[in-house]
Amino acid sequence: MDLTNKKILVTGADGFIGSHLTEELIRRGHDVRAFVLYNSFNSWGWLDQAPNDIKGSLDVFAGDIRDPYGVKVAVKSCDVVLHLAALIAIPYSYHSPDTYIDTNVKGTLNVIQAARELEVQKVVHTSTSEVYGTAQFVPITEQHPLRGQSPYSASKIGADQIAMSFYDSFSLPVSIIRPFNTYGPRQSARAVIPTIITQIANGLTNIKLGALNTTRDFNFVKDTVDGFISVAQSDQSLGEVINIGSNFEISIGETVELIAEVMNEKVKVNTDEMRIRPEKSEVERLWADNAKAKRILGWEPKYGGREGFKRGLRETVEWFTNPHNLSTYKADRYNI
Template sequence: MNILVTGGAGFIGGHLAEQLALRGHDVTALDNLDPFYDVGIKERTVERGRVAAEGEGSYSFVRGDIRDEDLVSDLVGDAAFVYHQAGLAGVRPSVDRPREYNEVNVGGTLNLLDAAREADVERVVMASSSSVYGKPQYLPYDEQHPTTPVSPYGTSKLAAERYGCAYAESYGLPFVGLRYFTVYGPRMRPNMAISNFVSRCMNGESPVIYGDGQQTRDFTFIDDIVGANLALLDTDAADGRAINVGSTDNISIQVLAEEVRDHIAPSLDIEYEAARTGDAAHTHADTGTAAALLEYEPEYTIREGLAAFIEWYRENREWYEPLVRGEESAGATTETTVTQQSR
């Protein structure tokens, strides 16, 4: 099957493109290689896709932007299936650049939806975010929880997924939005909390927590996210809906830092700095809908996923760590944004 993956050099999009190529599909990865984080990670992700296609599948990389209406139309026209992982990430940057986030995350998505409607593709699967929920009225979040995002980023992702559902209703376009909950794993964005904690502990430095560490997150390992996406190749049960994809588990940032520290350098103390504004206090996914519609059952607990990431980090430390260390001045963030254009 010909499959287009937008944001295909990013963290999630890159893992997805690689797995699709390994399964014998003909994959086109579209990405603009935006330097939101080090492009070297994205270049390695593209290379992984090319290697994966050395079997029965194929892989091609196109450098371009989802705001380019003609390019998007051409690529979607050649695809039977579209995984839309592209978009600008980050809660705090969106506060400074709300119009850009709207142009990319909403306008770019509309370009893709219009092209998909004209091309009569089999399905569009879009990366959404737990940020659409805003401040929790209750936990875990289920899909009936009010969607009242508190950042331009969350607002742009909600608008994009709502357009997708509206196109499903109005034009019969098969569309599914997947609301990701803090995704982590190999080749993850370098300045996220887990990669930052691991980097510091590997180098004999105390992990730094912003705030008191009582914030909690539903961290989801990348393999589970990819599995949920792949399930949508074979079912239309979720068409026209936006559904949660998380770990069903959550952990405090304090315990997360302790787990990483104890795994790598138990003698280190944990340091604390002033809390960052804009981070959600708590996230936790109810994945009952995904379980019912996609038979989704996450395989990794946070501790299993952490162990897998630390092992990967050690094996790839020579090239990955300098990129993480280069961004440590930005600090470790616990924000819940995970969708990618080239992130």
């Protein structure tokens, strides 16, 4: 699909990945409606920090993904929907699972139903590598079994199935993008890489973390954004689930060492029991097979491998260590 002259709705445009995606679409000359969460401060989340030329080009819709009427109003007159809006913090899902069902499952249903009724030409639904649970084989292909090891991952499995059911039942043009662990500027401190960087940047040499032996496949946000746009453009992606990952596995302990090296600091890690997931819920290993993305989309990571990861970390550290950006993070507190 050629996105030229298409009206594109991005839900979750105020968030980490959503704001980067929205900005890149605007830079490429696309017509974008940014769906942000309504709040009394009239905040557009991270889009408030966007350059003025980006903000001036935006059509902003403030609403709530849980409201089917508001969602339908947002979808109206749009040709393409990139659905990112979701609750994603895993620890908070143990605390408030009901909100994850409302937002992630019912919110997705609202988007999909509106897209069907309004005859949207393409929906890209956002999944997560967490739906796989601990890897039963590596690298993880799209055929890997799904296992909801947290209320969050269970809600995303449900959302994925809702989206795909509308492709099977009603021929709604749906694609599912399944990003692995995205990192980069603006990421929430609930994620491990910002947690490490902000503690070091605030002068701590004994940093607090959870499990260190778990492994992840980290994907720089620019690569993830390119993945979204590639899926939206690809007709071959219809009815498909596509991993977007770097195909590089690294432990959290090794990640700490790499970040300390990039920041030219020496640190020790103390295990904080508050940051340990409940028993049996920790996803021990994630490693993406991205062959399908390469074959169908022609996509591959520009920040792949160990050196690509270090390059992405340098860009991330540069952003977080800017005093203005760092001041917005509470590095002394555990962010659930």
